[in-house]
Amino acid sequence: MSNLLPQKWDITDIGLEEGIKRLTPDKIRTSIKKVLESEGVARINAYVNTCIHCGLCAVACHVYLSNDCDPRFSPVGKVKNTLWEMIKHDGKVSPEFMKQAAEISYTECTLCKRCSMYCPFGIDMAYLISLVRRMCHLCGLVPQYLQDTANSHSVTMNQMWVKQDEWIDTLQWQEEEAQAEIPSLRIPLDKEGADVMYSVIGPEPKFLAQLINYAAIIFNVAGIDWTMPSFDGWDNSDMAMYSGDWEVMGRVKKAHFEAAMKLKVKKIVMGECGHAFRSVYDVGNRWLGWKMHPIPIVHAIQFYAELIRQGRLKIVRKIKEPVTFHDPCNIMRGRGLMDDARYVLQQICEDFREMYPTREHNYCCNAGGGVINCGPPWKKKRVESNKIKAEQMAATGAKIVVTPCHNCHSGIEDIIHYYKLPMKNVFLIELLVECIEIPEELKA
């Protein structure tokens, strides 16, 4: 049996504490073997046998950089302390080891894939860590809060236990809010044959409902024929993808795609979220057997850029304070929207400042990949493990940081508070609605 690492933070998570009690050697071994010898066998075979242990990936990882370059937090260090040991011991590891593997895979890696850009062989360490999460899920060893979101997905098809009447009620409430700006504004529900279905993540109606009214204003000003579903499938998020519960992930993604098909829309536009984009763009669709998404999917950033380029949104004001931009992994490294984002920012900001490193190379927020969804017990560890991001943001001297992704947004918010940075954290749409012209005829 392998040795355990010293504890750096004293954290208790009921999901792991209770989960470990239910483990038997047989259950551990079966779960590990299922992934090692079947689900992930091809790439594990190539990656683990090819890695030459050069340590070049370390410098890519914000968790490593933020923890005084402690090698156990380097990407290869995390693979060593999980997969290598499991392979070495042929799946015969202790429950305590599995608990540690869960802690490493769920809370020390955001699956941001930055390390794949620093590994000479292009080894997909995020994929390897996600396989470890898969094993933990199969063992029933998932942090409590993350498991709860996965349960919510399974039961309600959304992440936040939002009931249908609450969902519709929230949309009506936001419709009224938006009518303060545009009296004739509607949020059309279930409009069959509309051009666009707008989908959001569960936390929007739960905590950030104003974002829905901002989006409604954009849609109305731009004159888009759009709709939102009143039924299951409105939530594009997918935490089951991150907990390792790929069966539920598949169900959730199917519901989302089917909502769009039921409404016969031409495309889905999704709000400013990163992981949701990943789940529809290159994870959930693959699980369902689609090479790409079965219906065109446009991320909010791409959508805003198109609307400005086409002249459907007119920019009449600019933000005067210095603005910087956080590149979320799932839509930058995951979709290459770097230029679209900067195009929009250049249009609406007088003083736009890049972070360094930037674009694909921007540091992760350390909240995505399900890490922030592991909940309050892990908050201190999460924020302390991203000191490098705080330093990077502070160096820009900006007063506003734009984070167009929900997980990044919450993570950056926590970093700003913890490190007392003199910055405001906003979604892109919050700046955009301030800067666009609302035509007089709509105001009437």
Add this chain to the structure above:
Amino acid sequence: MYDFVRGPLLWVAFIVFIGGSILRLAYLAYLAKKKDYTVLTYANFRAGFRSILHWIVPFGATNMRLRPVFTIVSFLFHICLILTPIFLLAHNVVWYQSWRISWWTFPEWLSDVMTVIVILAGIYLLVRRMVCKEVRYVTSASDYVLLAIAVMPFLTGFLAYHQWLAYKAMLTLHILSGEIMLMAIPFTRLDHMLFFWLTRFYMGSEFGAVRHAKDW
């Protein structure tokens, strides 16, 4: 002993190296097809080769620019390690004696310099492995053995060429260590010689063609 390593064992070494390499690649292709078809589905030649190109050109990737000394050393190490044995005059003579085939050769002084570079670079890699904590952390005995396997043919070849120690014994040792290295390639992590192209190609395909982002 010399006759054995120069004769039958050389055959064995080449058969194991070539056969083993083909087997490893074939097995991986089989596994990918059976269990992980995704990898094949997203293969994209343009994006894949673009990524490989960036990673086989010195300073073509961000990480290489972050550490110039290591980049230069590791490129020299790999270039010299691969080219020297192929274009060494003495090896060419052996090929000619056995098979009546020959090709270009490096001047002897150049081969000598390249051999020294491999040895020095090997020492650099060894020291780095022992000193840099992020490397030491993931280092096991096998890593030192692999480095030794890679450097030994050059060290012994150098000593044999200059005839500083017992020539015949050194030559035998040289041939033996070369054979060990050939046989080790398909079955140890030296297989990155074969798999680098595949893993990089796959990641390049995913980044370039699906994710529309650079992976260098």
